[in-house]
Amino acid sequence: MHGLMQDRPLALPHVFHRAEQLFGHKNIVTATAIGEESMSYAEWAQRVRRLATVLDQLGLGPQARVGTFGWNTGRHLELYFAVPCTGRVLHTLNIRLFADQLTYIVQHADDEVIFVDRSLLPVLWPLADQLPSVRLFVVMDDGADTPIPDDPRVRDYETLLAQAAPKQGRFEIDDENTAAALCYTSGTTGNPKGVLYSHRSTLLHSLMPLTADVFGLSERDVLLPVVPMFHVNAWGLPYAAVLAGADLVFPGPSMTPVALLGLIERHRVTFTAGVPTIWMGAVPLLNEHDLSSLRLVVGGGSAIPSTLSEAWREAIGLPITQAWGMTETSPIGTAATLRSHHADLTQEELQHVRASQGQPVPLVDLRVVDPDSGVEQPWDGASVGELHASGPWIASGYFGSHDDPNFTDDGWLRTGDVAVIEEDGYLRLVDRAKDLVKSGGEWISSVELENHIMAHPSVSEAAVIAKPDVKWSERPVACVVVKTGAVLTAEDVLEHLRPRVARWWLPDEIQFIDEVPKTSTGKFSKKTLREQLYGQ
Incomplete structure (x- = not known):
C-alpha cells in the first residue's frame, strides 16, 4: 500500500520561486x-530570468555543461539558479587549480560556455585555445582593470542581460534526479574526479542547514559564505540561504582577513x-572589530x-564550530553543534x-569499518x-567513470578518512588514510601531532608527514612554521610534545619552513611536502 501524497x-525551481515570491x-x-x-532578491530574480533567456540564445541545449570561473558574487549566484533551473548543468571550476588540471576538467566535462570574472581572465584566457569544447567565454566585470580580449568568442555578461527579456512563467524540472551541478575533486592523488549533483540531492542538502541542530539558518540571518562558490557549491550555503530567505x-x-572582518x-x-x-x-585582528553580531562561525x-x-x-x-564533509558528500556530513547532554x-x-x-x-549515515577484515567497528x-558514508546527497559514483574502488559493493562511499565514533555519535577524525604514519605496525595520527604542535605559542602552522624508514617502515617528520618574531628550536618542539604523546610518536625530525604549502581548496598539501623533502 502506497501513501496518498x-x-x-x-x-x-521551488527554491527560486519561493525566494522570488516571499523574500x-x-x-x-x-x-x-x-x-x-547591492541588489534586492526581487532584482536578483529578474536578472536570473534574463540570464535564463541568455542561455537559450547562446544555443545551450538540455544538460549542457555551463562552466563558471568566478569569485563569490551576486552574479555567480544568478548562475547558480539560472543554469540548473533551465535544465542545464552548472560546472563550477576551481580557480586555483594548475593549468593542466583545469584543461583536463573542462574537456572531461565537455563545457560549452564558461562565465568568467574579469579579474580572473589572466588565469583562464591563456588556456582558451586548449579548450576546444568551449565555444564562448562570457566576461563578468568585477571592477578589475584587466584587458578584455578582442576575440569573437568573448561576450559581455551585462550586455547579454540587458538585451534579453526576462523568461516568463515558472521554471520546470520534471525529473528530480536530473543533474543540476558538477564539481570535481581537488585531485591530490591523480586526475580530479567529477561529482554530479542532482536537483533532488541539492534541494535535500539545502534543507539540512536550516535545521536547529545543524546551523539553524533562518530568514533573520545575514550570511557571509567565505568558502568558495567555485568548490562544492560553497558547501551548499548559497542554496540554503536563498531557501531560508537570509x-x-x-x-x-578580496579574501584578506581585514576585508572579511x-x-x-x-x-x-x-x-x-x-x-x-x-x-x-x-x-590577530579579532579584537580590532565589532563582531558581536556573529552567532555561528563554521570551519571545515x-x-x-x-x-x-x-x-x-x-x-x-x-x-569555531566544526563540520565535516567532502566533494562527494555535497559536502556537509556532520556538524559539531552542542547537545543537551553537554550542558x-x-x-x-x-x-x-x-x-x-x-x-x-x-x-x-556513517560507519567505521576495519579496512582489512571489512568488519564494522x-x-x-x-x-x-x-x-564510510551513505545518504541521499552522497555520491554513488563519479561522472564518466565506472567501478570505482571508492564505493563499496553495498553502495557506501569510502571517504578515505580514518576515524573513530564516540558512543553519542560524535565523529572524531584520526587522519586521512594516505597521511597516517605507519610505524612498526602501529598508526600515528598526523592530525593529532599537528594539533599538539600548533598549541605551542610560538607556532603558526605545522604539518606532519611520513618519511621512509628501514627499521620502522615510516617515521613522522614535523614541518613547522614559526610565528613572526618568535624563536623556536627543534628541542623546544619535542619538549612541548613529550608530556602529550607517546614516546614513539615523537617526530624523528623537526623541519622549519616558511609556509606550509596549500591545495587549491586551502588544505595543507602534504603531497607537496613529501615531494619537496623526500621526492615521494
Whole structure:
C-alpha cells in the first residue's frame, strides 16, 4: 500500500520561486574591487530570468555543461539558479587549480560556455585555445582593470542581460534526479574526479542547514559564505540561504582577513563559514572589530586545530564550530553543534567536544569499518577504522567513470578518512588514510601531532608527514612554521610534545619552513611536502 501524497519533484525551481515570491525585499551585497554592489532578491530574480533567456540564445541545449570561473558574487549566484533551473548543468571550476588540471576538467566535462570574472581572465584566457569544447567565454566585470580580449568568442555578461527579456512563467524540472551541478575533486592523488549533483540531492542538502541542530539558518540571518562558490557549491550555503530567505554578503575577490572582518562588522553578519587557514589569519585582528553580531562561525575542509577554535572563543566569546564533509558528500556530513547532554560540561570538556567533527546530520549515515577484515567497528570512541558514508546527497559514483574502488559493493562511499565514533555519535577524525604514519605496525595520527604542535605559542602552522624508514617502515617528520618574531628550536618542539604523546610518536625530525604549502581548496598539501623533502 502506497501513501496518498502528491508526487512533486524536489528541484531547485521551488527554491527560486519561493525566494522570488516571499523574500523580494531581502538583500544581496557583493564586495568588488571598486566598492560594494547591492541588489534586492526581487532584482536578483529578474536578472536570473534574463540570464535564463541568455542561455537559450547562446544555443545551450538540455544538460549542457555551463562552466563558471568566478569569485563569490551576486552574479555567480544568478548562475547558480539560472543554469540548473533551465535544465542545464552548472560546472563550477576551481580557480586555483594548475593549468593542466583545469584543461583536463573542462574537456572531461565537455563545457560549452564558461562565465568568467574579469579579474580572473589572466588565469583562464591563456588556456582558451586548449579548450576546444568551449565555444564562448562570457566576461563578468568585477571592477578589475584587466584587458578584455578582442576575440569573437568573448561576450559581455551585462550586455547579454540587458538585451534579453526576462523568461516568463515558472521554471520546470520534471525529473528530480536530473543533474543540476558538477564539481570535481581537488585531485591530490591523480586526475580530479567529477561529482554530479542532482536537483533532488541539492534541494535535500539545502534543507539540512536550516535545521536547529545543524546551523539553524533562518530568514533573520545575514550570511557571509567565505568558502568558495567555485568548490562544492560553497558547501551548499548559497542554496540554503536563498531557501531560508537570509540576507547574503559576498566577499568577491578580496579574501584578506581585514576585508572579511570588515564585511562582518559593517553588515552585521550572523553566520559565516570557511576553511581553517582563513580563520587562522583573522585571529590577530579579532579584537580590532565589532563582531558581536556573529552567532555561528563554521570551519571545515580540514580539521580545525583546537587552539584556533579557542583563540576565537577567547577573543570574541564564540568558538569555531566544526563540520565535516567532502566533494562527494555535497559536502556537509556532520556538524559539531552542542547537545543537551553537554550542558553541564566544563570549558575544557567542551573544548574536547568542539575538537570533534560532530554528529552526522539528518539523513546521513556513517560507519567505521576495519579496512582489512571489512568488519564494522563499534561506536565506542576507541575502535579505529575507515569511515564510510551513505545518504541521499552522497555520491554513488563519479561522472564518466565506472567501478570505482571508492564505493563499496553495498553502495557506501569510502571517504578515505580514518576515524573513530564516540558512543553519542560524535565523529572524531584520526587522519586521512594516505597521511597516517605507519610505524612498526602501529598508526600515528598526523592530525593529532599537528594539533599538539600548533598549541605551542610560538607556532603558526605545522604539518606532519611520513618519511621512509628501514627499521620502522615510516617515521613522522614535523614541518613547522614559526610565528613572526618568535624563536623556536627543534628541542623546544619535542619538549612541548613529550608530556602529550607517546614516546614513539615523537617526530624523528623537526623541519622549519616558511609556509606550509596549500591545495587549491586551502588544505595543507602534504603531497607537496613529501615531494619537496623526500621526492615521494
